[in-house]
Amino acid sequence: MKLYHGTNRDFDMIDLLKSKPNKDFGRGFYLSADYEQALNMAKVKVEQLESGFPIVQNYIVDDDALDALRVLRFDSYSEEWAKFILLNRNNPTDKPVHE
Numbered sequence: 747m748k749l750y751h752g753t754n755r756d757f758d759m760i761d762l763l764k765s766k767p768n769k770d771f772g773r774g775f776y777l778s779a780d781y782e783q784a785l786n787m788a789k790v791k792v793e794q795l796e797s798g799f800p801i802v803q804n805y806i807v808d809d810d811a812l813d814a815l816r817v818l819r820f821d822s823y824s825e826e827w828a829k830f831i832l833l834n835r836n837n838p839t840d841k842p843v844h845e
Contacts (some may be wrong), residue, residue: 754798
């Protein structure tokens with residue numbers, strides 16, 4: 747599976763310590779299967795930080811590798827999805843709100 751990450755500067759190593767807390771799905775490295783979504787995020791990042799230029803990084807993820815992960819999946823917008831986002835946005839600790 748091909749995934750994309752939009753950013754304002756290029757880098758070689760993912761550093762989760764640079765990830766901000768209280769994001770919609772918690773602290774992490776966000777990827778999208780939609781190139782245009784990643785590009786738009788990169789443009790927003792450049793505007794917010796007033797530095798760099800839009801970059802979309804490509805990642806190839808083996809589908810079998812995902813089987814080894816514990817994944818919480820939302821197939822559509824729902825009350826459960828909205829509550830999960832609110833829990834993450836309002837999480838006062840460094841501990842994730844999910845396993």
